[in-house]
Amino acid sequence: xxxxxxxxxxxxxxxxxxxxxxxxxxxxxxxxxxxxxxxxxxxxxxxxxxxxxxxxxxxxxxxxxxxxxxxxxxxxxxxxxxxxxxxxxxxxxxxxxxxxxxxxxxxxxxxxxxxxxxxxxxxxxxxxxxxxxxxxxxxxxxxxxxxxxxxxxxxxxxxxxxxxxxxxxxxxxxxxxxxxxxxxxxxxxxxxxxxxxxxxxxxxxxxxxxxxxxxxxxxxxxxxxxxxxxxxxxxxxxxxxxxxxxxxxxxxxxxxxxxxxxxxxxxxxxxxxxxxxxxxxxxxxxxxxxxxxxxxxxxxxxxxxxxxxxxxxxxxxxxxxxxxxxxxxxxxxxxxxxxxxxxxxxxxxxxxxxxxxxxxxxxxxxxxxxxxxxxxxxxxxxxxxxxxxxxxxxxxxxxxxxxxxxxxxxxxxxxxxxxxxxxxxxxxxxxxxxxxxxxxxxxxxxxxxxxxxxxxxxxxxxxxxxxxxxxxxxxxxxxxxxxxxxxxxxxxxxxxxxxxxxxxxxxxxxxxxxxxxxxxxxxxxxxxxxxxxxxxxxxxxxxxxxxxxxxxx
Numbered sequence: 283x284x285x286x287x288x289x290x291x292x293x294x295x296x297x298x299x300x301x302x303x304x305x306x307x308x309x310x311x312x313x314x315x316x317x318x319x320x321x322x323x324x325x326x327x328x329x330x331x332x333x334x335x336x337x338x339x340x341x342x343x344x345x346x347x348x349x350x351x352x353x354x355x356x357x358x359x360x361x362x363x364x365x366x367x368x369x370x371x372x373x374x375x376x377x378x379x380x381x382x383x384x385x386x387x388x389x390x391x392x393x394x395x396x397x398x399x400x401x402x403x404x405x406x407x408x409x410x411x412x413x414x415x416x417x418x419x420x421x422x423x424x425x426x427x428x429x430x431x432x433x434x435x436x437x438x439x440x441x442x443x444x445x446x447x448x449x450x451x452x453x454x455x456x457x458x459x460x461x462x463x464x465x466x467x468x469x470x471x472x473x474x475x476x477x478x479x480x481x482x483x484x485x486x487x488x489x490x491x492x493x494x495x496x497x498x499x500x501x502x503x504x505x506x507x508x509x510x511x512x513x514x515x516x517x518x519x520x521x522x523x524x525x526x527x528x529x530x531x532x533x534x535x536x537x538x539x540x541x542x543x544x545x546x547x548x549x550x551x552x553x554x555x556x557x558x559x560x561x562x563x564x565x566x567x568x569x570x571x572x573x574x575x576x577x578x579x580x581x582x583x584x585x586x587x588x589x590x591x592x593x594x595x596x597x598x599x600x601x602x603x604x605x606x607x608x609x610x611x612x613x614x615x616x617x618x619x620x621x622x623x624x625x626x627x628x629x630x631x632x633x634x635x636x637x638x639x640x641x642x643x644x645x646x647x648x649x650x651x652x653x654x655x656x657x658x659x660x661x662x663x664x665x666x667x668x669x670x671x672x673x674x675x676x677x678x679x680x681x682x683x684x685x686x687x688x689x690x691x692x693x694x695x696x697x698x699x700x701x702x703x704x705x706x707x708x709x710x711x712x713x714x715x716x717x718x719x720x721x722x723x724x725x726x727x728x729x730x731x732x733x734x735x736x737x738x739x740x741x742x743x744x745x746x747x748x749x750x751x752x753x754x755x756x757x758x759x760x761x762x763x764x765x766x767x768x769x770x771x772x773x774x775x776x777x778x779x780x781x782x783x784x785x786x787x788x789x790x791x792x793x794x795x796x797x798x799x800x801x802x803x804x805x806x807x808x809x810x811x812x813x814x815x816x817x818x819x820x821x822x823x824x825x826x827x828x829x830x831x832x833x834x835x
Contacts, residue, residue: 283379295353325372333369343369381739387815399762401440409612411448415459419665427684430529431770434826439765446533460509479663528828540596549596558630570626610640644689651697682709686774715782719817720833731802733810741808746788753784777823
């Protein structure tokens, strides 16, 4: 029996009680939940439904709880129900009902944990979106790991998710990039506001190797070529770096297309229809102060130049017109000021800023080795790149370490710590639990101890077995909560502190395979089912983080 099944059973019992007592069944909620008590001695699960409904039904909470407990006690799956406090129901399941859960996990396989909490919601998830003027750096790498994990978690919760990379290819930064390449190709000093690092020299050489005639050409003729070719090569490198990191984007959206395709003008027309456009001093403004922004924003300057804010407005409206119900932006800490203005855009467009747009802000990352800061990259100048991090620690350690902490706080990664092959290293601890199960399942095969096509679930009665089963049962709820709160790190915390920990405790307390020439006990088959169910949850959880589940370590 899963927690969801038990919740349905509690609600069914409540309906029976209401009907028997002549109470209005329509007062009952469409759904309810059960929770794990903090103290296992209080039972397997707890329900506060009696307390929720007592006042509405005109019955004392404890009286209603008593009636519910009696009704639940008639169900075969329920071993005992106790009433605590003013009307909490503490429920203990029969061993067979709880033990059968291992089979349910195996039946669902890779689909276990997926749910419909966000079914029907069409989400645009934009993250990374680094300028195409240099390699992906460490800050972007955190968003790559978190953003892709969030994409996976939202999808697992039933949402239709499109991952999108916004290419900031309009504005002064791409011009500085082109001038930096031109200077490197011609052996000139880097412009004062230009980009530095060996990657500039490398790209400039690749461009001039393909077209040697560019060297020595006047800037007016050569710069557009350096711009176009450099942009293409840099974007190709960014794509390849992200793909090697296991991050794939469904859409690569060019900012320049908003300016070239009339999207900005279209957005202004749409915002004007909503009554929030005004003109002052020859410029076109959006009155965002109507919606808590700290000041009104210029869309078109008096000289006819479009602002970055105009592109932001056009981009949001473009997303909504592509049919997305919710637009989620993952931005760095230096973009905190964007929250108010982006939400104001949504409000000015006639949308609900609490529903149609979300802005998640992530803090910076520091990289150390043995507690000492890692030296800056020579290739990328004053930054550490995604590729360098992956080369130093591997993609699994990098992704897991970046995604396992809340983005609300700054993160310091110690290269020595996250590459240790010990249980002190969280990613190793979780992956080792998976590999350990795979190894034991292989040993069972070698010993010809079969899991079998079926098992007696009542035999999974040890408290360590029951705890592990209940932990596995929590997985869909953990996924749903991680999706709802946009916090994929909850998956990592669950895998570390609960699944892997409860598995190791179970394994230490419950013998699975026979020793030497001893025959297999009657518990071997059920425990192999439980181990395979645990392996499934570990693999599914790691996949949501974009991390592999190795069979050997």
